[in-house]
Amino acid sequence: MNGAAYFTARLARGLAERGADVHVLCPSASGRPHVVERDGVVEHRLRSMPSLAHESVSLALPPGVRGHLNRLLDRLRPDAVHIQNHFLVGRMLANAAHTHGVPVVATNHFMPENLFDHMRIPEPLRPHMAGLAWWDLGRVLSRVEHVTTPTPAAAGLLVEQGFARPVEPVSCGIDLVRFRPVSEGGPGRGSGSETGSGQAEERRRIRARLGIPDRRTMLFVGRLDEEKRTDELIRAVALSHGSSGSSGSVSSSGAPGIQLLLAGHGAHRGRLAELARAEGVADRVVFLGFVAHEDLPDVYRCADVFTIAGIAELQSIATLEAMASGLPVVAADAMALPHLVEEGRNGYLYPPGDPAALAARVASVVSEEAVRARMGAHSRSMASGHRLEDSLKRFEQIYRDVSVGARTSGAQVGTGRG
Template identity: 75%
Template sequence: MSTSFASPAAAPVGALPDAVTDLRPPPPGLADPGGSRGTRVLIASDTYPPDVNGAAYFTARLARGLVERGACVHVVCPSAEGPPRVVERDGVVEHRLRSVPSLAHESVRLALPPGVRGHLERLLDRLRPDAVHIQNHFVIGRILAPAARRRGVPVVATNHFMPENLFDYLRVPAPLRPHVARLAWWDLREVLSGVEHVTTPTPAAARLLRDQGFGRAVEAVSCGIDLARFRPFGGGAAERRRLRARLGVPDRRTLVFVGRLDEEKRTDELIRAVALTPDTQLVLAGHGSHRGRLEELAREEGVADRVLFLGFVAHADLPDVYRCADVFAIAGVAELQSIATLEAMASGLPVVAADAMALPHLVEEGRNGYLFPPGRPKEIAARVSDVLADEGRRARMGAHSRAMAERHRLEDSLERFEHIYLEAALGALSAAGRGRP
């Protein structure tokens, strides 16, 4: 599920405060979801804001959403600067572990394995969480999950991982990618085999895990979308012109993509499609390692004047990026859900998406948009042109996108995770009562 951070590719939710928090947890005790005490959850992730990707974005929204519903939430993740510290932001206590730059991506830091184990064990002993929720299986989750289970704390895992999303970062040669993928899937199965409950954002993502030999039950729980923040544009033509002018977007037919400008997003196909779509511009919100190549491609295709790179987008401005567009397009083939597509749908945009992985779950052909075969810019251009040709049909498609997005309310996802934690905690208590470790 991606991501400039406000989506998997826009601005950070907010800067970390300078103050260090006194971290004395309230008395332990399991409460019903929404109860006065709330469930205490320790969420672990190898990536967290200001990192720019869907897993980081989802984890931050989950943590803050649970706090707003009365839970006591701690997050353990790498430090954004290097030195360790403990801070509180929006009610979420962040335990930032000592980190070093990763060799895979300039904006991602990794927790240093030496010392992590002892730190996590002390954290578990002090917090005594009702449940642990790991978001990744790389470093922190790999160490935390067995440590929690040794203490009788149930572990929930959400999978955001596909090997394809790491190939470019790790510079894996094409001939080796199938072998690296098999090894990566084996490693994920090993780490997640001992957890109590596994979720992933969509049925397609759950099916992918099963296809890769994961024998456990996997529940699809949507990442969810804030329907109040992302909503359709309500103004007229003059207001849209003002909105576009504020963002530096020319007032003409607009195709938008929000996300990282990296290899697996295949944004080059959108640029080639715009070259085949007269009187239409492409707005790209986000940054990534391929931006320079994409700028060169736009020049080669003769559309440098019709491809606008917004780069980093402030969190407060992201909804307006969608509202200044006519159509949203996404060409990636490794999307486990695509939060950006959900944001576009909630904003009332028709969607033109690759017929790959989980994206077909977000497109009802001819009703809220169209699918296209991956790697076919001519097909993208034809579908975009079809949407743009009829303003009335475009409005109907946008309204249907909004209706589909309403099936992915963030509140529903938060409620489901609360119940998953409760069920896992009660199961752990029952097992302890029977004398099982």
């Protein structure tokens, strides 16, 4: 469960809805190999075992996989293969595809920082391991026909790490129908303060349905793991209340009555709950856990501001969902997050590792409903530049281009597949 997985699922379903014949190859969540069709997509689930690195990760077992891939490629004769990671399955599939003359597209969602905590890499060894990880990634991607990544910043990162091939930024895209702001209907329908009143009332109704206290709410959606740095969000809540926790820090940055809503699960949930108790804000930090697919849009709609502290985000689908839902954003000034924030227009950036600055930015957003509403509307406008339909169209064109290129190359050497 991560952004790459959600992107893959949306891409597969979206392509199928547009008439493509889509097959997905991935590890089985139960461990048992099987084939199932869902939402018009055929899933080929490989035999797998639980990962020691993370509870939500299953690892495919290599024995028999290559033979399975050869039979699958012989039967399907795909126009293109699109890999979403360069690890076991993606690497083996790319190699098999090339053997069968099938062009390969690769999208990179990877940064070494996403693995360090799960693999329990000691801090002193991390720079060396990062270098090896980037080298391995470059070796795999150098053999594919087309490379994409979600943002210009992510593309630039690959170049910085010595990758010499062209890299195209293609947004993960967002469903602007499913993720939308709270409605402007009801008693507060109108403009200005009346519209804001109606939206605030709907947020209260949604909070009641989800069992969330009716307070000003800063939201984070994602895995509760080390690289997400969710502890900064909890410390910001404590500072907003002038609480004195184990660190003894006290601040009067404002935003009285604010709470933090955490939607998702991960290895650090226990530590985060303990931190909230130590900072004296256990009653202001709400752990929703895993959120059902149908409830996720309302989780965004019940919040006042979206906050994200991660420094290893190549785009952040959750931030895009929040923006499409009409939420202002306060984000760490790191990696690709600045692409999603226009200072003072849809939110603010803050220096990573500075929860006091985060608390101050949040306070400036939620202190007045008119400010929150104006920034939320601009977030929605920015999100419209990341329409899922546009991403689907671009990937369709990429598949056509690499397929035509493969056929042309095959014809020139007399090995076309017909």
